Amino acid sequence: MTEFKISSKNNKINLSEVAKAAGVSKMTASRVLREEGGYSEKTRVKVMAEVERLGYLPNRIATVFAGDKSTTFVGVSIPDLGNEVFTHVLEGIDRKLVSFNHQTVLGMTQHALAEEETWIETVLSWKPAGLILTGRAHTPKAVQLLQSANVPLVEIWDLNSSPIDMCVGLNHFDSGYDMGRFLLSKGYTRFGYVGTSHDAANAATSRLNGYAKAIEDGGGRLSKQLCLNDIPGFYPGFYGTEQLLSSDPNVEVIFFQNDNMAVGAVHFCQAQHISIPGDIGIAGWGELPIASVLPYRLTTVQVNHLRIGQLAAENLLLKISGDQATPVSDVGFRLVTGETV
Amino acid sequence: MTEFKISSKNNKINLSEVAKAAGVSKMTASRVLREEGGYSEKTRVKVMAEVERLGYLPNRIATVFAGDKSTTFVGVSIPDLGNEVFTHVLEGIDRKLVSFNHQTVLGMTQHALAEEETWIETVLSWKPAGLILTGRAHTPKAVQLLQSANVPLVEIWDLNSSPIDMCVGLNHFDSGYDMGRFLLSKGYTRFGYVGTSHDAANAATSRLNGYAKAIEDGGGRLSKQLCLNDIPGFYPGFYGTEQLLSSDPNVEVIFFQNDNMAVGAVHFCQAQHISIPGDIGIAGWGELPIASVLPYRLTTVQVNHLRIGQLAAENLLLKISGDQATPVSDVGFRLVTGETV
DNA sequence: AGGCGTTGAGTTACCGGTAACGTAGGATTA
DNA sequence: TAATCCTACGTTACCGGTAACTCAACGCCT
Numbered sequence: 202m203t204e205f206k207i208s209s210k211n212n213k214i215n216l217s218e219v220a221k222a223a224g225v226s227k228m229t230a231s232r233v234l235r236e237e238g239g240y241s242e243k244t245r246v247k248v249m250a251e252v253e254r255l256g257y258l259p260n261r262i263a264t265v266f267a268g269d270k271s272t273t274f275v276g277v278s279i280p281d282l283g284n285e286v287f288t289h290v291l292e293g294i295d296r297k298l299v300s301f302n303h304q305t306v307l308g309m310t311q312h313a314l315a316e317e318e319t320w321i322e323t324v325l326s327w328k329p330a331g332l333i334l335t336g337r338a339h340t341p342k343a344v345q346l347l348q349s350a351n352v353p354l355v356e357i358w359d360l361n362s363s364p365i366d367m368c369v370g371l372n373h374f375d376s377g378y379d380m381g382r383f384l385l386s387k388g389y390t391r392f393g394y395v396g397t398s399h400d401a402a403n404a405a406t407s408r409l410n411g412y413a414k415a416i417e418d419g420g421g422r423l424s425k426q427l428c429l430n431d432i433p434g435f436y437p438g439f440y441g442t443e444q445l446l447s448s449d450p451n452v453e454v455i456f457f458q459n460d461n462m463a464v465g466a467v468h469f470c471q472a473q474h475i476s477i478p479g480d481i482g483i484a485g486w487g488e489l490p491i492a493s494v495l496p497y498r499l500t501t502v503q504v505n506h507l508r509i510g511q512l513a514a515e516n517l518l519l520k521i522s523g524d525q526a527t528p529v530s531d532v533g534f535r536l537v538t539g540e541t542v
Numbered sequence: 543m544t545e546f547k548i549s550s551k552n553n554k555i556n557l558s559e560v561a562k563a564a565g566v567s568k569m570t571a572s573r574v575l576r577e578e579g580g581y582s583e584k585t586r587v588k589v590m591a592e593v594e595r596l597g598y599l600p601n602r603i604a605t606v607f608a609g610d611k612s613t614t615f616v617g618v619s620i621p622d623l624g625n626e627v628f629t630h631v632l633e634g635i636d637r638k639l640v641s642f643n644h645q646t647v648l649g650m651t652q653h654a655l656a657e658e659e660t661w662i663e664t665v666l667s668w669k670p671a672g673l674i675l676t677g678r679a680h681t682p683k684a685v686q687l688l689q690s691a692n693v694p695l696v697e698i699w700d701l702n703s704s705p706i707d708m709c710v711g712l713n714h715f716d717s718g719y720d721m722g723r724f725l726l727s728k729g730y731t732r733f734g735y736v737g738t739s740h741d742a743a744n745a746a747t748s749r750l751n752g753y754a755k756a757i758e759d760g761g762g763r764l765s766k767q768l769c770l771n772d773i774p775g776f777y778p779g780f781y782g783t784e785q786l787l788s789s790d791p792n793v794e795v796i797f798f799q800n801d802n803m804a805v806g807a808v809h810f811c812q813a814q815h816i817s818i819p820g821d822i823g824i825a826g827w828g829e830l831p832i833a834s835v836l837p838y839r840l841t842t843v844q845v846n847h848l849r850i851g852q853l854a855a856e857n858l859l860l861k862i863s864g865d866q867a868t869p870v871s872d873v874g875f876r877l878v879t880g881e882t883v
Numbered sequence: 884a885g886g887c888g889t890t891g892a893g894t895t896a897c898c899g900g901t902a903a904c905g906t907a908g909g910a911t912t913a
Numbered sequence: 914t915a916a917t918c919c920t921a922c923g924t925t926a927c928c929g930g931t932a933a934c935t936c937a938a939c940g941c942c943t
Contacts, residue, residue, distance in 0.1 A: 215928095216930065225893090229891080241890085241892090244892085258663070258690075258691070260669070260929055260930070262603055262607050262613070262929085263607055263931090264929080264931075265930095267898055267930045269898055274647070277648075282633040283633060291623060299650065304665065307645070309633070309640065324645065327602050327603065327645075345597070349597055436831060464832075464835070471837060490775050493780070494777055494780045496813055569901075569923065580921060581920095585922080600899095605901075608927080
């Protein structure tokens with residue numbers, strides 16, 4: 202029955218117990234486990250045998266505490282898991298982090314800065330190795346917390362020339378501007394926009410602003426813009442198009458917050474027998490997976506979401522290990538002209 | 543310059559400093575911060591004023607260490623962020639957890655049990671409040687770790703009548719079986735399947751097994767099954783259909799691992815002018831967002847992914863707070879007959 | 884033989900909180 | 914008035930590791 206107890210009781214086995222069982226001091230056992238050197242092979246074998254036999258699992262909390270170090274956690278905040286672009290970014294981040302023995306602590310901020318602030322405070326109290334935040338807007342208190350915590354930090358998504366610490370992203374305004382200019386060059390004059398922005402300071406709004414500016418500069422008319430209170434998915438694209446067209450039937454081309462919404466629009470047009478691009482032009486953003494199976498190439502802006510995540514994690518890891526990291530990284534974007542305009 | 547230092551230096555402000563500044567003992571300051579009572583209002587005000595002035599941020603690591611307690615972290619393992627169904631589950635989990643002051647530690651296992659084992663060991667060493675694992679298959683060492691750690695645990699996704707601790711999910715075999723029976727009732731005799739299974743023990747394979755069993759029981763013929771080495775998305779559905787039909791043109795109906803793959807198939811058929819359901823029947827699984835914008839109702843299995851996550855988190859939270867929790871929760875599924883078969 | 888460096892340990896103190904216990908002084912009660 | 918209780922604190926010890934230091938034994942050199 203003794204063997205059974207060893208593995209099933211409340212796992213109270215700590216270094217002292219292992220050391221005692223192996224007939225050495227706690228310190229020696231510690232050295233063996235950290236492969237620090239300064240012990241004989243015989244001792245190493247004895248200690249490791251006891252570690253195995255007792256099922257010893259180190260208490261990393263104690264280690265962090267002892268050395269006043271950080272954990273291996275990296276806090277990653279994203280606005281929303283329902284939005285496909287962010288899950289791609291998150292995947293890029295996590296893949297890179299795990300390969301360097303770090304763990305992602307998720308923070309869904311629901312597009313609310315107050316939520317983000319609360320989350321930042323909580324995560325910082327757990328001594329994370331670093332932080333990755335989506336977006337460049339934060340509450341004043343959050344900024345102060347981040348600065349005084351002095352933890353490696355990457356702000357992603359929207360490019361920020363003066364980040365708190367580091368930044369990885371792209372210029373959303375420019376991507377919207379380029380799309381606007383391109384559509385103007387196609388001869389459109391009456392423009393529409395459908396998105397789901399929740400607050401004024403986010404990247405989608407920057408894209409809309411760039412789009413509007415291009416239209417203004419080019420003498421066109423942004424006759425209708427819609428910001429739904431929803432996640433930017435297929436169905437909001439579908440009913441958003443319906444709403445927009447019913448309130449302004451003269452719109453010639455619509456720029457959507459992302460490809461999923463644009464695909465929703467494509468399906469709406471198919472259902473209503475509205476020809477694309479004959480009757481109306483459709484443009485998306487982000488080049489999401491669904492675009493790969495459409496019968497025609499969607500006009501969109503290609504962005505390497507995974508790359509943003511990877512680059513953010515890479516820079517963070519550099520900083521964590523004390524190396525020099527790039528303060529601002531622009532991953533860029535590429536306009537895909539497509540066949541839907 | 544003194545004020546500046548307070549907020550910008552390495553945040554070495556701890557309870558002792560706060561206490562000293564407030565002219566009380568560390569213990570009194572601790573009591574105030576935890577609102578434990580046993581202090582005067584005057585003292586409370588003094589301490590809180592210093593907390594504010596010095597920008598004190600509690601070291602939760604120390605608290606956990608002192609009390610030999612757990613952190614507020616909950617480890618959540620999912621196979622893959624690229625698979626939309628899991629992001630829905632994850633969203634359900636995280637939403638519930640944050641509302642109870644817990645944080646999600648993400649673990650992407652990439653469908654590999656060895657990855658999961660490593661991750662479990664790491665996360666356990668950080669004293670998590672609980673664990674949620676996707677899938678019922680684990681390595682023997684992982685099971686042993688979980689048992690001896692004695693941490694609240696929910697295995698989700700695939701229903702398991704004898705979970706390690708708790709389980710929330712649905713019977714995937716049955717959902718596949720029901721789909722098979724339904725398709726048989728529609729008069730089909732030659733069946734196909736396209737999925738992306740990575741290992742033998744996962745839920746998608748259970749669905750396939752149920753599907754195959756139903757076909758066998760009903761006297762049909764599962765003439766072709768395809769398991770691509772890819773994520774179950776739109777494009778794999780597209781080219782998987784192409785592959786399957788080119789190797790066996792007599793297949794009358796195809797059951798896909800999920801709706802996204804099925805939609806990929808729909809697009810393939812449209813491109814090839816193959817009529818649905820005239821020339822071929824298409825069935826999906828999971829009722830994903832894209833299905834909402836199709837011109838016809840997709841034949842599929844409706845599953846409340848968000849609910850699985852929520853329920854898992856709820857049960858976990860009950861157990862964490864010492865209450866009684868349901869060991870096995872079946873969230874069920876519903877066959878959506880649709881118009882694509 | 885004496886001095887010295889190396890190897891393989893053990894000892895002590897400490898990280899930042901909190902549980903448990905101790906205690907002074909005022910209020911309440913017998 | 915003395916015994917008792919309560920309030921509002923302070924003191925001590927400890928959680929499980931690790932940094933920094935100490936030290937004995939042994940081999941090697943001059």
